[in-house]
Amino acid sequence: MEKFRFLTAGESHGKCLTAIIEGLPSGLEIDIDFINSELSRRQQGYGRGERMKIENDTVEITSGVRFGKTLGSPVTLVVKNRDFESWQKIMSVAPEDITDDRAFSTYRPGHADYAGSVKYNQTDLRNVLERSSARKTAVEVAVGAVAKLLLKELGIAGSSQVTQIGSACCPAEFKDEVEVMRGKGDTVGGKFVVTYKNLPVGLGSYVHWDRGIDGKLAQAVMSIPAVKVVEIGTNPLGYQGSNYHDEIFAKDGEITRKTNNAGGVEGGMTNGQDLVVSGVMKPIPTMKAPLKTVDANTKEETEAHFERSDVCAVEACSVVAEARVAWVLADEILLKYGGDSIEELKKNFNN
Amino acid sequence: MEKFRFLTAGESHGKCLTAIIEGLPSGLEIDIDFINSELSRRQQGYGRGERMKIENDTVEITSGVRFGKTLGSPVTLVVKNRDFESWQKIMSVAPEDITDDRAFSTYRPGHADYAGSVKYNQTDLRNVLERSSARKTAVEVAVGAVAKLLLKELGIAGSSQVTQIGSACCPAEFKDEVEVMRGKGDTVGGKFVVTYKNLPVGLGSYVHWDRGIDGKLAQAVMSIPAVKVVEIGTNPLGYQGSNYHDEIFAKDGEITRKTNNAGGVEGGMTNGQDLVVSGVMKPIPTMKAPLKTVDANTKEETEAHFERSDVCAVEACSVVAEARVAWVLADEILLKYGGDSIEELKKNFNN
Amino acid sequence: MEKFRFLTAGESHGKCLTAIIEGLPSGLEIDIDFINSELSRRQQGYGRGERMKIENDTVEITSGVRFGKTLGSPVTLVVKNRDFESWQKIMSVAPEDITDDRAFSTYRPGHADYAGSVKYNQTDLRNVLERSSARKTAVEVAVGAVAKLLLKELGIAGSSQVTQIGSACCPAEFKDEVEVMRGKGDTVGGKFVVTYKNLPVGLGSYVHWDRGIDGKLAQAVMSIPAVKVVEIGTNPLGYQGSNYHDEIFAKDGEITRKTNNAGGVEGGMTNGQDLVVSGVMKPIPTMKAPLKTVDANTKEETEAHFERSDVCAVEACSVVAEARVAWVLADEILLKYGGDSIEELKKNFNN
Amino acid sequence: MEKFRFLTAGESHGKCLTAIIEGLPSGLEIDIDFINSELSRRQQGYGRGERMKIENDTVEITSGVRFGKTLGSPVTLVVKNRDFESWQKIMSVAPEDITDDRAFSTYRPGHADYAGSVKYNQTDLRNVLERSSARKTAVEVAVGAVAKLLLKELGIAGSSQVTQIGSACCPAEFKDEVEVMRGKGDTVGGKFVVTYKNLPVGLGSYVHWDRGIDGKLAQAVMSIPAVKVVEIGTNPLGYQGSNYHDEIFAKDGEITRKTNNAGGVEGGMTNGQDLVVSGVMKPIPTMKAPLKTVDANTKEETEAHFERSDVCAVEACSVVAEARVAWVLADEILLKYGGDSIEELKKNFNN
Numbered sequence A, B, C, D: 001m002e003k004f005r006f007l008t009a010g011e012s013h014g015k016c017l018t019a020i021i022e023g024l025p026s027g028l029e030i031d032i033d034f035i036n037s038e039l040s041r042r043q044q045g046y047g048r049g050e051r052m053k054i055e056n057d058t059v060e061i062t063s064g065v066r067f068g069k070t071l072g073s074p075v076t077l078v079v080k081n082r083d084f085e086s087w088q089k090i091m092s093v094a095p096e097d098i099t100d101d102r103a104f105s106t107y108r109p110g111h112a113d114y115a116g117s118v119k120y121n122q123t124d125l126r127n128v129l130e131r132s133s134a135r136k137t138a139v140e141v142a143v144g145a146v147a148k149l150l151l152k153e154l155g156i157a158g159s160s161q162v163t164q165i166g167s168a169c170c171p172a173e174f175k176d177e178v179e180v181m182r183g184k185g186d187t188v189g190g191k192f193v194v195t196y197k198n199l200p201v202g203l204g205s206y207v208h209w210d211r212g213i214d215g216k217l218a219q220a221v222m223s224i225p226a227v228k229v230v231e232i233g234t235n236p237l238g239y240q241g242s243n244y245h246d247e248i249f250a251k252d253g254e255i256t257r258k259t260n261n262a263g264g265v266e267g268g269m270t271n272g273q274d275l276v277v278s279g280v281m282k283p284i285p286t287m288k289a290p291l292k293t294v295d296a297n298t299k300e301e302t303e304a305h306f307e308r309s310d311v312c313a314v315e316a317c318s319v320v321a322e323a324r325v326a327w328v329l330a331d332e333i334l335l336k337y338g339g340d341s342i343e344e345l346k347k348n349f350n351n
Helices: A032-042 A051-055 A113-119 A126-132 A132-154 A172-183 A213-222 A314-337 A341-351 B030-042 B051-055 B113-119 B126-132 B132-151 B171-184 B213-222 B314-337 B342-349 C034-040 C049-057 C113-119 C126-132 C134-153 C170-186 C212-220 C315-336 C342-347 D032-042 D051-055 D113-119 D126-132 D134-153 D173-186 D213-220 D314-337 D343-351
Strands: A005-010 A016-022 A059-063 A075-080 A156-166 A189-197 A227-232 A248-253 A256-257 A277-283 A293-296 A299-305 B007-009 B016-021 B057-063 B073-078 B157-165 B190-197 B225-230 B248-251 B253-256 B275-283 B290-296 B302-303 C005-009 C016-024 C059-063 C075-080 C158-166 C190-197 C227-232 C248-251 C256-259 C275-281 C292-294 C300-305 D005-009 D018-022 D059-063 D075-080 D158-163 D190-197 D227-232 D248-251 D254-257 D275-281 D291-294 D302-303
Touching: A005 C005, A005 C016, A005 C300, A016 A132, A016 C005, A016 C016, A016 C059, A016 D126, A032 A059, A032 A132, A032 A314, A051 B157, A059 A277, A059 D227, A059 D343, A075 A132, A132 A156, A132 A314, A132 A341, A156 B126, A156 C292, A172 C190, A172 D314, A189 A314, A213 A314, A213 B213, A248 B290, A248 C212, A248 C292, A277 A314, A293 B248, A314 A341, A341 C034, B007 B132, B007 D018, B016 B132, B016 D005, B016 D018, B016 D059, B030 B057, B030 B132, B030 B171, B030 B302, B051 B190, B057 D018, B073 B132, B113 B126, B132 B314, B132 B342, B157 C248, B171 C113, B171 C275, B213 B225, B213 B314, B225 C227, B275 B314, B302 C059, B314 B342, C005 C134, C016 C134, C016 C212, C034 C059, C034 C315, C034 D343, C113 C126, C134 C158, C134 C315, C134 C342, C158 C170, C190 C315, C212 C227, C212 C275, C212 C315, C212 D213, C227 D213, C248 D291, C275 C315, C292 D248, C315 C342, D005 D134, D018 D134, D032 D059, D032 D314, D051 D173, D075 D134, D113 D126, D134 D158, D134 D314, D134 D343, D158 D173, D158 D314, D190 D314, D213 D227, D213 D314, D275 D314, D314 D343
Parallel strands: none
Antiparallel strands: A005 A016, A016 A075, A059 A075, A156 A189, A189 A277, A227 A277, A227 B225, A248 A256, A293 A299, B007 B016, B016 B073, B057 B073, B157 B190, B190 B275, B225 B275, B248 B253, B290 B302, C005 C016, C016 C075, C059 C075, C158 C190, C190 C275, C227 C275, C227 D227, C248 C256, C292 C300, D005 D018, D018 D075, D059 D075, D158 D190, D190 D275, D227 D275, D248 D254, D291 D302
């Protein structure tokens, strides 16, 4: 992110998650209800555990917005962790509060525990879990909601859908699939698709590898915890040149297409078709039926620590992906059209 | 790329391709024969057309290396375009040479032509084709070869393989698949896998979304022209938590695994297992049997311009992906271990 | 800042200032009392007005630190604005609170008002003042205090001093100079010097223009509101080669110098001598005796709006500069030595 | 540099200097004669030695420009080192050419030799000298010339002047001052000022420390080899608030000023006045009358190695500074106005 810059912070059971966004134009209307509704969407979906019910996230804005509009200065978003009170001592900043309550040392396979504890020289794996947890995606969705408010000003809108859960490819089957897995104490992943409509032609570029919008989208989606596959448009396996590429037609002097296998990206640029980005999420690695693992202290084999109880979080993941795609698009829009105020941006955009 | 910084330049039929790499430690041995052998690997594979035979790329180094070792200063790599002589006038820098020889105006579907000409306000689509061509990946492979020389000093080695071409999933079938397509005037894509061995634990991070090595790898591979899918490890579709995650075992006090579905990445970090990144390349969009399209000037429907004659370039694509993964790893190594000379880097690495 | 990344946020009369620092190694002890003492230093010095007494800044840490040590995850610093209660309505985020109470439209010369209101398309100049105010340097000092804690682990320590106020070059005269100006309703600037000791040789580089530590230091100090001059070492005007350059001597096989006109920087790198960076601050532009200006709405000539009452803030400025130099040094240390934990950093540093 | 990205490369006696510029809009006319005339300006001025006469630099463009206009793809600039033939063996890339001809081991005070050899683990100080030499500024001036061509399209023009050499503050005295020093075998530095006219209001920003144009300018100028002081506008020492700040007047509804002590920058932004940036260059550290120093190998005291023979290079330095200010302005223009083609940029700029 070059113009739509931001940093996020916050542990899973810390006081709050925080994000600072730097680079927004002034004059952008910030609809807090919309941000909260996006936070709420992240908490939906079959297969979520008990914690989601506690959370009911809402955002507080502590800088960069006055009387409902951005000032051009950095915007701070704060999302409280609602169960912080019961974790206050365990997650305390103060050295004197040190405790090994809730410490653990059994590496959870599929998580950051092992590599994270080696990297950051930690023995209490909670010091890894707290930031590597997917909890941090809540404030990422809030950042994405702000990006979506920017895009909305230009008529650009996004959505996302779950297209597969476990072996179920039809939405009517999703609930059953989840319940079967819950019964087994197992977990499932799945596939989702993010779509943005009404994009201008020419976001991204072919002139240098790191300016391709396809690569930026792939980074944004692949770095979501648990995503292992990213696709743009239709997976080309099984196609030939003659039936994969989207032929070009003219209608009233305008370019049209009858297909969109490219997913709206040719040559690393948006081509005016719908942008279509898919991802595959792996099954949640924390299961009631625990995996074999090793204890960090004793180096003896044991079973994995169990903390969360979601069976499936593909829907949440799709909302996070939709938010992250919005980051990329907002950044590309700001790079291409410039503009320090929303009025100037719109003028350049509509030029 | 934050420490292993570079820019590449060059048109497909211009004088040369150039790259400048900034951020290498001093004292690194630069084996030009190795770089040339990597360039040669990019030119191999079933399905390539005539141009590959002309090219036989070699690199010249014009800065940053003295007596076979890096100085710590920026390294310039130059790869000549061997057919430049016949294109000299057509690709001239001089305003007085202006000509519409080799100009074209029919958008090629699947290429950058349409979006690129809108973005850069071009009517001669050659002004888009020349940089959007995959030709630029030659110097990218040279940059990757330098990155691989750095990795080799630390015992890290990479390789790549084509795992599917069109509908053929077995190497013995690849040649036939290509010849069938050549016969039809059609093209095919395929799938490849890149593997790096002997990586340290903890490259990348979970602490901030843009520090995950999975996202960086996905950007590097997805932004290769024609790649539409990136996977890290095993595609989780069809798996459950209980059979996807790589259980952890202890052997002589060391962590071991029996599976590697994670592809060597957990929590956005390398976990000491082999790094496994796959990609799917779409069929080459330029075919003897042309696609329907539109003429940029007349806006009338017509057939696509035909310039290259490859039927399949998946093997070249896998070599480019292998090079790009080396970029990411070199950058992560330099970020994690620091070091201004190769001696200092190795000391920190082995600490 | 490439490894020691951070963003700051917050308006002068908003709820709070916030900073997120990303890139700290784990295991670094965070002494909150030290951060608060740095915040307090910023509020000292002759010539400050009433607001300083209200403020008495303290920091709260809401992420990235547990039991007194960094986790490796982003650290959030929050500094409350103590007079927020009386400004709550005026600085409200909510659209329904809109008011023109405390709005103003007379450009203050020497401030961001004119250019800022053009850039961000604002008519109420408070929307510019609130972020362009020097208030934001409070949280910058907190970020610098964290950087100083990192440097302290490596034995590196910084300090700063005011060397001139107005026409007074001797500390004994500073108070008088300020009182004379206060009596006139005028303001004065001055000069300060920042010194860091015990730096390693070779921070920064000559290999590329943007890696010179001199340039990075100059950016960090010149972008402090009101600084107009930056010097590294001794101003060379009036010197000749023969008496400016610091000759090199050997003592017990170690390099020594008898002078330090270079201010510890040769070839864009630290050379092992004390780092010496000076800056000149202009007089505060808000004066009781107002400057002539223009009203943004009427375009008629008038007198400048008066909000603050400091006569001189050079001492605060020197503390901010000292903090910013710490940012640069922390970043350079992390780039050169790598290390994900403080233990790994120290091992590489002492290697 | 975020949008006007570039890397430069090349040793002082290597084959050539190279730069790649990425991020230029398409359609920009590249006047090679203009670039060459800027290169020639860098070689002028009293006090230069013999090498300047050999060099007579010219640029070759090997990518990114066709028929006199940019394509939007990266532009490669190559400036040959005209005396390379006699250095070919000494600066060879090939390991088999290794020689200690022209090697040296006496640290030159005021140069990168000592810190550079420690940092990059070099014993032959030529391995430091070759890149730390001011020779690299030739291609930096070429990059600046391209930036100036972009600025020229928007009506923005820059110039620079030497305002002091040694103790001489009047141009009529400069030649004498230099000759006196030449006679003594000594060197002198001096002061220069760079001015750009016709800038838009609002380049840079106050919203985050690293967006201030003052800081960016200071980095660009301070990182020029030998520059030790940077000033924006008038040095405020000796001024009071009442006589330093530039009062604002209205004339026919337009903002005017009668003074420009701010040097065109308020609140980290251009304010529509002329941009005025000064720098002070130290005396060249290589003198016929050598400085005392130490031999890197023996650690014994000796006298400094002498390679170049300039007495004064302030005029060259001013041209380099003028070029570097153009980099910053071009980057800021592209960030603020966006635009992928020069036509789109101009439309947004004039909006």
